[in-house]
Amino acid sequence: MRKGVFFTMDAAFALYISLLVMSTLMIILEASTNYSNDPTVLMRLAQDVYEVKSYDPAARLPSFIKTDIDCNSAEDIGSVQKFVYSDIGVDASWTTKAGVYVTSQKVCYG
Amino acid sequence: MKGQLFTTDVLASVLIVTIIIAFTTWEFEQVYNRASDIQFEKLNSLATDIAQMAVKNLLATRTANGVILANSVNESRWNLLKAKMNELIIPPVAYEAVLNGPTPDTTFSEIGNGGCSYAKTNAAVARRIVYYYGAARELSIKVCS
Numbered sequence: 001m002r003k004g005v006f007f008t009m010d011a012a013f014a015l016y017i018s019l020l021v022m023s024t025l026m027i028i029l030e031a032s033t034n035y036s037n038d039p040t041v042l043m044r045l046a047q048d049v050y051e052v053k054s055y056d057p058a059a060r061l062p063s064f065i066k067t068d069i070d071c072n073s074a075e076d077i078g079s080v081q082k083f084v085y086s087d088i089g090v091d092a093s094w095t096t097k098a099g100v101y102v103t104s105q106k107v108c109y110g
Numbered sequence: 111m112k113g114q115l116f117t118t119d120v121l122a123s124v125l126i127v128t129i130i131i132a133f134t135t136w137e138f139e140q141v142y143n144r145a146s147d148i149q150f151e152k153l154n155s156l157a158t159d160i161a162q163m164a165v166k167n168l169l170a171t172r173t174a175n176g177v178i179l180a181n182s183v184n185e186s187r188w189n190l191l192k193a194k195m196n197e198l199i200i201p202p203v204a205y206e207a208v209l210n211g212p213t214p215d216t217t218f219s220e221i222g223n224g225g226c227s228y229a230k231t232n233a234a235v236a237r238r239i240v241y242y243y244g245a246a247r248e249l250s251i252k253v254c255s
Contacts, residue, residue, distance in 0.1 A: 008116075012116055012124075015125070016128075019128060019132075045238070048238050048239035051180055051182075051241070052239055055179075055182055055241045056241065056244060056245075059246045061246045064237070
């Protein structure tokens with residue numbers, strides 16, 4: 001057998017264990033980066049909430065969702081904007097005036 | 111230290127074989143993951159589209175003159191959704207749909223065509239919010255294969 005640099009069993013096992021630990025860490029890190037929120041889903045939920053509130057502004061929403069100011073610190077927010085006609089609206093100069101205004105609905109996961 | 115000895119050549123060849131096996135396994139895993147992602151995207155698209163169709167049309171209440179009230183559901187149309195989903199979703203793809211209210215009731219019993227509870231490897235859920243008699247409810251449509 002050719003003479004060379006020698007490794008003990010301990011050194012060989014240590015190398016194997018290092019490889020195993022590194023590959024396990026890589027798998028865990030890869031799995032944790034797969035999740036992402038689809039913005040379209042939140043946008044559609046915002047649209048749903050807008051519709052539901054148009055039927056009943058006091059309707060209690062399911063607990064998995066939060067709206068408006070409760071979403072200020074949320075990472076993912078869905079939002080829709082609508083033109084609405086109001087005869088008791090307020091214009092940019094805070095004057096009560098009939099007309100078309102923009103209203104928005106924000107949602108996020110609770 | 112005395113012990114069983116490896117030469118550099120043996121160690122290098124063992125390492126190379128290990129790396130080749132690891133890369134092959136990793137590539138197989140990547141292909142499997144990609145196939146799983148593509149399957150999920152198909153199911154997700156199906157669930158999302160059906161949920162959109164349900165809340166905007168199939169389940170929506172009609173006024174006396176035929177105007178559709180989007181997101182306002184009518185219990186008499188629940189079976190219509192079931193019929194449409196049975197028509198659109200055929201095995202091996204299965205579905206479950208449920209309308210959860212603020213309090214449990216039997217107005218909208220769970221519908222499905224075989225269930226997603228067993229022998230399924232991939233599933234997508236679309237959740238939407240609808241209005242029914244003074245309360246918001248969660249429509250949940252799960253599609254799996």
